[in-house]
Each structure stands twice: as C-alpha cells, then as structure tokens.
Amino acid sequence: MLFDLQSRGRRTAVKIVYLGLAVLIGGGLVLFGVGTGTGGGGLLDIFNNDTQDTSSQISNTEKRAQRAVRVNPQDAAAWAELARARYLRAGVGDNFNETEGTFTAQGQTQLRSAEQAWERYLALRPARPDSNVARLMAQAYAALNQSADAADAWEIVTEEDPSSAAYSQLATYAWDAGQDRKGDLASEKxxxxxxxAQQRTVRTTLERTKRAIAEQRVQDAVNSGAVTTAR
Known part of the structure; x- marks a missing residue:
C-alpha cells in the first residue's frame, strides 16, 4: 500500500512524487491545511503541535461528541465530529512518531476508532457528506493500508473540491488500491x-506515480514469495 508503514522505500518514493505535484499545482491538500475551509488544521499543524493545550482541546471535543451520539445516535454531525476528534487524537503525543512521520500502534488504534465513527456517520446517509472530515479519513485509511477506503473517502472530497490536486490524490489512492480504471480516469481529470502551462508536468508526474506504485507492487509480490519460500 502507498503508505505501508513497513515499506519505507515505497512510502518515500511515492510521497515525494506526490508532494512535488501538490506543491506545483498549489496544494489543496489537508497536508498543508489548504482548501479545508478551517483556516488551518493540516497534518503538519496537527503533528507538529504536541502541546498540552492541543491534547486537552481534542479530548474535550471528543467527549462532547461522544455525549452527543449517546443522546442521539442519529446525529450525523456528531458522528462526523467524533471521527474528526479521534483522528486528531491519533496525531498527538505517543500516538504519533514525529521522527519517523508515522502513527504508532496506539495511534493506529485511534485511527480505527475514527474509522468506526466515520462508518456510523456514513450509515446515516448525510445528504452532503463532510468533505473536511473525509480528507482526514482518507489520510487515516492510507495510514491503515486501506487504500480502497481512502479512495472512497477522497471521492467525497472531489465532489466539493473538483481541482487538479484533488483528482491527483484520488488517482494515487485508486492506483495503490489496484483500481487502475478509477485511477486513470481521475488522472485524466x-x-x-x-x-x-502545467498540464504536461502534471501528466508526467502522475505517470511517474503510477509507475512507482506498479513497481512497488511487483517488489512486494517478490518479497512475499521470498518469505513464503523461506518458510
């Protein structure tokens, strides 16, 4: 998977390719807190701010959301807020390794809790799913090696933000999930x-991304075969 925590080479190669594209076309990614409508809140903000105050704020938000869904399990907005809070909790303290830039085992447990809240939210079939939370959940799914789910979440983002950056990210998630047709269509978009003036560069960068993912998939298969043979 694209952000496989056990595959540093893949993570580095593909992330660098995609980040170059994101910077080139102006971002629009939650990584930089751009285009989320929150005036910040990107991953860099979340993971670089480990103050007591931040942790306390996240905890209070999570508790409020938990109370709200207990009182009214049909409160879609509360489930979305709970998913957001749990995701943010996964990015602070011992849940996130700032040196490695990865979620720890504890952090991944928090991400799975966020996933549960997000699934409850989607089950209520909101008329207009929250694209800001969808951005966060796509990142969560990627960290959990669930690229197909990440692609599904990011499709919600493209509905609210039909930009080159958003479709580039959708293509990346889809290719990593083995959904080549979806990835190709998103890439074309x-x-x-x-x-x-940037279309040629965007096309070339996406082609490199697709190729890097395909090459890593082959390498993963080879490594898997080697492990199986060794056993």
Whole structure:
C-alpha cells in the first residue's frame, strides 16, 4: 500500500512524487491545511503541535461528541465530529512518531476508532457528506493500508473540491488500491483541470506515480514469495 508503514522505500518514493505535484499545482491538500475551509488544521499543524493545550482541546471535543451520539445516535454531525476528534487524537503525543512521520500502534488504534465513527456517520446517509472530515479519513485509511477506503473517502472530497490536486490524490489512492480504471480516469481529470502551462508536468508526474506504485507492487509480490519460500 502507498503508505505501508513497513515499506519505507515505497512510502518515500511515492510521497515525494506526490508532494512535488501538490506543491506545483498549489496544494489543496489537508497536508498543508489548504482548501479545508478551517483556516488551518493540516497534518503538519496537527503533528507538529504536541502541546498540552492541543491534547486537552481534542479530548474535550471528543467527549462532547461522544455525549452527543449517546443522546442521539442519529446525529450525523456528531458522528462526523467524533471521527474528526479521534483522528486528531491519533496525531498527538505517543500516538504519533514525529521522527519517523508515522502513527504508532496506539495511534493506529485511534485511527480505527475514527474509522468506526466515520462508518456510523456514513450509515446515516448525510445528504452532503463532510468533505473536511473525509480528507482526514482518507489520510487515516492510507495510514491503515486501506487504500480502497481512502479512495472512497477522497471521492467525497472531489465532489466539493473538483481541482487538479484533488483528482491527483484520488488517482494515487485508486492506483495503490489496484483500481487502475478509477485511477486513470481521475488522472485524466487532474490533467484536464490543471492550468494549461502545467498540464504536461502534471501528466508526467502522475505517470511517474503510477509507475512507482506498479513497481512497488511487483517488489512486494517478490518479497512475499521470498518469505513464503523461506518458510
């Protein structure tokens, strides 16, 4: 998977390729807190701010959301807020290794709790799913090696943010999930939406991303075979 915590080479290669694309076309990614409508809140903000105050705020938000869903399990907004709070909790303290840039085992447990809240939210079929929380959940699913779920979450983002950056990210998640047709369509859309002067670069970068993912998939298969043979 794209953000396989056990595959540093893959994580580095593909993330660098995609980050280069994101910077080139102006971001629009939660990584930088751009385009979320929150005036910040990107991953860099979350994971670099480990103050007591931040942790306390997240805890209070989570508790409020938990109370709200207990009182009214049909409160979709409360489930979305709970998913958001649990995701944010996964990014602070002992839940996140800032040196490695990865979630710890504790952090991944928090991400799974966020996933449960998100699934409850989606089960209520909100008329307009929260794209800001969807951005966070896509990151959560990627960290949990669930690229297909990440792609599903990111499709919600593209509905609210039909930009070249958003479709580029969708293509990346889809390819990593083995959903090549979806990835190719998203890639084509990303190129189409990019400024004309940047379309060639966007296309080339996405081609490199797809190739890197495909090569890593082959390498993973080889490594898996080697492990099986060794056993």
């Amino acid at each position: 990303a190129v189409e939406l990019a400024p004309e």
